[in-house]
Amino acid sequence: MSAPAAVEMRRVSRHYGSVAAVDDLDLTIAEGEFVALLGSSGCGKTTTLRMMAGLEQPSSGDIVVKGRRVNDVPVHARNVGMVFQNHALFPHRTAFENIAFGLKYRKVPKPEIARRVARALEVVRLPHVADRLPSQLSGGQQQRIAVARAIVIEPDLLLFDEPLSALDAGLRDELRVELKRIQKSLGITTVFVTHDQQEALSMADRIVVMHGGRKRQEGTPEDIYRAPNSEFVMRFFGRVNSLPGTVTSAGGGTMQVALAEGVSLPVPGDAAPGTKLSLLLRAERLRLVPDDGTPALRGHVTGVDYLGMMVRYDVACGGETFQAIQPAEDAVLPIGTPVALSLRGEDLVLS
Numbered sequence: 533m534s535a536p537a538a539v540e541m542r543r544v545s546r547h548y549g550s551v552a553a554v555d556d557l558d559l560t561i562a563e564g565e566f567v568a569l570l571g572s573s574g575c576g577k578t579t580t581l582r583m584m585a586g587l588e589q590p591s592s593g594d595i596v597v598k599g600r601r602v603n604d605v606p607v608h609a610r611n612v613g614m615v616f617q618n619h620a621l622f623p624h625r626t627a628f629e630n631i632a633f634g635l636k637y638r639k640v641p642k643p644e645i646a647r648r649v650a651r652a653l654e655v656v657r658l659p660h661v662a663d664r665l666p667s668q669l670s671g672g673q674q675q676r677i678a679v680a681r682a683i684v685i686e687p688d689l690l691l692f693d694e695p696l697s698a699l700d701a702g703l704r705d706e707l708r709v710e711l712k713r714i715q716k717s718l719g720i721t722t723v724f725v726t727h728d729q730q731e732a733l734s735m736a737d738r739i740v741v742m743h744g745g746r747k748r749q750e751g752t753p754e755d756i757y758r759a760p761n762s763e764f765v766m767r768f769f770g771r772v773n774s775l776p777g778t779v780t781s782a783g784g785g786t787m788q789v790a791l792a793e794g795v796s797l798p799v800p801g802d803a804a805p806g807t808k809l810s811l812l813l814r815a816e817r818l819r820l821v822p823d824d825g826t827p828a829l830r831g832h833v834t835g836v837d838y839l840g841m842m843v844r845y846d847v848a849c850g851g852e853t854f855q856a857i858q859p860a861e862d863a864v865l866p867i868g869t870p871v872a873l874s875l876r877g878e879d880l881v882l883s
């Protein structure tokens with residue numbers, strides 16, 4: 533038999549009055565895994581995390597840690613480390629004292645506390661700030677101290693609730709890399725709550741997309757991005773164009789689909805000839821190319837949003853406006869530029 537999962541939620545629900553904050557959630561997290569819970573505001577991420585921590589009890593269902601049901605085990609009897617959005621360090625205690633707090637509570641002998649705090653400060657790369665108060669630290673440093681405080685107890689489970697959302701973009705990027713490094717080097721099972729797709733894609737081994745208290749899809753970052761199981765999940769990861777098409781022939785898992793302007797493409801799928809489809813295409817898979825006279829969707833640029841590395845274009849085409857995101861390596865096309873749209877059948881997803 534394989535080892536029991538680090539954490540399992542079995543058909544867990546949490547109701548507040550008539551609101552189902554978490555609704556029939558099944559989740560299995562393997563030992564050492566880094567899982568991101570991703571979803572928009574109010575989808576039940578924090579409630580899920582609080583139940584894993586023991587700060588909240590499920591209305592129904594079971595939470596199982598390493599094979600043991602822990603529904604009734606309170607937070608102080610579980611070995612979890614937590615880091616929240618507003619790190620809430622004790623303002624009148626030094627960094628050292630903040631980190632040492634959980635160890636004192638556990639009655640760890642003083643010399644060992646000193647050793648472990650020093651080690652935790654090294655892990656978060658702040659060995660020189662032990663004697664400073666939180667007010668003498670930058671926001672990013674405070675957040676690292678909060679991480680040190682969570683890992684110093686050597687938790688079985690590390691829970692993060694949007695720990696980077698209060699930081700500016702540069703610091704957020706830096707800490708993403710840093711947190712992932714720390715998690716991998718210590719091998720602690722980690723659940724990371726975020727509403728930021730980039731954060732989830734860049735940090736997690738596995739992403740669980742939530743909506744309305746329910747799980748909508750789970751998989752590796754690549755799975756979720758490449759093979760979204762619904763229009764909802766696809767739209768959650770960026771801008772999406774919708775194109776109408778009609779199946780002209782089908783067989784062997786591929787359909788020939790006629791779009792507008794005499795364009796016809798092979799698309800994965802098996803719908804019968806004559807079927808009208810709505811096809812979805814990510815903005816970054818639509819390319820603007822010079823018109824070479826071959827059958828193509830044609831239009832003109834109506835909007836330009838220069839993002840530095842990328843340029844986002846609005847393109848009027850027939851009665852529709854499509855969005856295209858292109859690397860900014862070529863000159864930026866001005867508004868009014870006539871363009872042809874290049875797309876590949878394999879990038880089209882049935883809605």
Ligand SMILES: Nc1ncnc2c1ncn2[C@@H]1O[C@H](COP(=O)(O)OP(=O)(O)OP(=O)(O)O)[C@@H](O)[C@H]1O
Nearest residue numbers: 548551552553572573574575576577578579580727
């Ligand atoms: N103590 C509570 N009493 C009543 N309703 C609650 C309580 N806690 C959460 N809810 C409701 O449950 C739902 C899920 O809340 P939760 O805090 O888990 O969302 P979230 O995904 O963390 O959102 P955010 O991204 O805004 O932090 C929301 O509709 C919220 O209003």
Ligand SMILES: [Mg+2]
Nearest residue numbers: 577578579693
């Ligand atoms: Mg929340």
